[in-house]
Amino acid sequence: MNRWFAVARGTEVPRRHVGHYLLLGQELAVWRSDSGAINAWENRCPHRGVRLTLGSCEGEELRCRYHAWRFASVSGQCTLIPAHPGQKPASTVRVRVFAAVEHDGFIWVNLAQGESPTAPTRVAHVLDSTRSIFVDAPLYAVRETLLDGYPVDSTASRLAVWSKDAYCLSAGNPDHAALVTFLLQPVTDFQTVIHGALHTTVEETARLARLRRHNAAMGTVRDEAERRAAAATGGGATA
Amino acid sequence: MSIPNPGRIEPVLWDDWHPVAELAALRHGRRLDTGLLGRPLTVTLRADGAIDACSGPHALPHLDTRYGFVWACLGAPVRDIVKFAAADEPDRIPVTGGSMAVAASGLRAVENFLDLGHLGYVHQGYLGEEPHTDIKPYTVGPREGGGIRATGCRVYQPRPSPADTSGYEVDYIYEVHRPYIVVLYKANPVDRTRMDLIALLLQPVSEESCVAHSFMSYPPHDVNEKSVRGFQQLIFGQDRPILENQLPKRLPLDAKAEISVRADSSSAHYRRWLSQLGVRFGAIPQAPA
Numbered sequence: 388m389n390r391w392f393a394v395a396r397g398t399e400v401p402r403r404h405v406g407h408y409l410l411l412g413q414e415l416a417v418w419r420s421d422s423g424a425i426n427a428w429e430n431r432c433p434h435r436g437v438r439l440t441l442g443s444c445e446g447e448e449l450r451c452r453y454h455a456w457r458f459a460s461v462s463g464q465c466t467l468i469p470a471h472p473g474q475k476p477a478s479t480v481r482v483r484v485f486a487a488v489e490h491d492g493f494i495w496v497n498l499a500q501g502e503s504p505t506a507p508t509r510v511a512h513v514l515d516s517t518r519s520i521f522v523d524a525p526l527y528a529v530r531e532t533l534l535d536g537y538p539v540d541s542t543a544s545r546l547a548v549w550s551k552d553a554y555c556l557s558a559g560n561p562d563h564a565a566l567v568t569f570l571l572q573p574v575t576d577f578q579t580v581i582h583g584a585l586h587t588t589v590e591e592t593a594r595l596a597r598l599r600r601h602n603a604a605m606g607t608v609r610d611e612a613e614r615r616a617a618a619a620t621g622g623g624a625t626a
Numbered sequence: 627m628s629i630p631n632p633g634r635i636e637p638v639l640w641d642d643w644h645p646v647a648e649l650a651a652l653r654h655g656r657r658l659d660t661g662l663l664g665r666p667l668t669v670t671l672r673a674d675g676a677i678d679a680c681s682g683p684h685a686l687p688h689l690d691t692r693y694g695f696v697w698a699c700l701g702a703p704v705r706d707i708v709k710f711a712a713a714d715e716p717d718r719i720p721v722t723g724g725s726m727a728v729a730a731s732g733l734r735a736v737e738n739f740l741d742l743g744h745l746g747y748v749h750q751g752y753l754g755e756e757p758h759t760d761i762k763p764y765t766v767g768p769r770e771g772g773g774i775r776a777t778g779c780r781v782y783q784p785r786p787s788p789a790d791t792s793g794y795e796v797d798y799i800y801e802v803h804r805p806y807i808v809v810l811y812k813a814n815p816v817d818r819t820r821m822d823l824i825a826l827l828l829q830p831v832s833e834e835s836c837v838a839h840s841f842m843s844y845p846p847h848d849v850n851e852k853s854v855r856g857f858q859q860l861i862f863g864q865d866r867p868i869l870e871n872q873l874p875k876r877l878p879l880d881a882k883a884e885i886s887v888r889a890d891s892s893s894a895h896y897r898r899w900l901s902q903l904g905v906r907f908g909a910i911p912q913a914p915a
Binding site: 437 | 871
C-alpha cells in the first residue's frame, strides 16, 4: 500500500529516544538521528530478532540491546559487529527500513517498499495539534463516524468541506478554510488512532472554548465508532 | 492410560522427560498449576510426601525426581531423565537456582544460554565487559551420547561467579543434551582444574512460553547456596527481557531466517541439530526444499 500515514507528532520523537509504534500491524522503531533524519524501521534486529526499541540511539546509529550491533541512520546498514570488530559487516546485514519524514509537525511513514513513495498529504498550517485518541474500531468505522458525527461548527451547516481521503479528513464551513484535520492511523485492522489538528487563528478565549468542544466531541466520536464496530462484528460483549 | 496427544507432538519431545517443578517450591496439600507441551499439568505434594501429577482428568503415569526437580513424561519414556556425569562426583555440592516463567519458546532460552556475544552487554560487569567484546574462534561438534558440544570458548569476565571479584579469561564448555536441556561447564575460580556445572532445564509449557529451571553443581569451595541462587537469578533476570522481546517468539530453524556470524556457530549447530531431530514444538521448522 503506497500511502503515507501519520504515526506520531514530531514532538513525541525527541533525539536519543527510540519510540515504539504500530502501523497496519507492522511494529516500528521510530527514531531521530542527531542530524535530524527520521527513521522508521522494522522493530526487529536482523541478527536474533530482538526489538530495536530496546536499543539505544547513539547519534547517527542505533545500537541493538542484545549484541550491540550498530545500524546506520537512513540506510539501516550494519556498521559494527562487536563480536568481530575487525571485520566490515556484509552489505546484506541491514535492518528493514521504511520511508519516513517529518511534515507539518507529524511523523509520516509509508510501508511501501521498492517504489519511490509520493509525498505525504499537506496539512494546512497547524495551530493546535490535539490529543491523539485511541479507538477500538477499524479505520472505516472511525472515518464514517467522524463524517457523520463530528460537529464541524456550531452555527454553520454541518460538514461543509470534507476531503475524500480515507485517512486525512479536513472539515470546515463554507466561509472559512479548513477548521480541523484528522489524520487517521490504522494501528491494526481493528484499532485506529485519530491524530487531530485545529486550524485558523482565533482569540485566546475562543480558542480554549474550541479545544474544549473538540475534546468533548472526540469522546463522543470514539464511543460511537466503537459501538458501530462492535455492532458490525456482531460482538459488543461490553455495552 | 496415556495422555492424549491431539497436537501430535513429535515423539522426541512427547516421550522424553521434562522438568515441571522445583521440589523446594512444592507445599504440602497445595497444588501447583503449570503446563507441559501444550497440556495442562497439576503437581501436588501429598501430606505423606508422595507427589502426584495430572493433566486434566488423566493421572501422569511417569513421574520422578532428580537434581531437586520433579520430572514428567507425558508419553512412553524411551530413555532416562538427563544425567550429568560431573554432578555424580561425591564431594560436589548441588544447588537449585529456582524457576522463572518466560514468555518465549524454551528453544530461544537454550540458544541464549549458548550465546557468547551477549555476555559483555546483557551481563555487562558480570560475565563480560567492553572492550573485551570480540569472540575468538571455538569448536562445535556432536556430543557423544547425542546433542552438541562447544569447546574452547574463552571469555573475559569481570565477575564470573559470586565467589569471584577479579576478572580473568574463563574457559567454557557447553553441552546441549536434549532439545530443551543445556549445560555449561566453567573453570572453578578456586580450583581451576575442576569445573562448575550450570544447567538450564527448560520446561516447554507452550510453543511460546516456558519455565526456566536451573541446577548447579560445584566443587566444595566457598559455596554459599544463597548467594549462588541470587547470582543465578540476577543473571537470568537480565536475559529474560531479551528473550521476551525476540520476534518471532518461536525459534526459526531456517538458516536464512536470521543473520548469523562466526560467533553464532553454536547457535547454527543447535538449529541444524533440532532440524535433524525433527523438533517442531517451539520452533519454526525449515520450509521444505
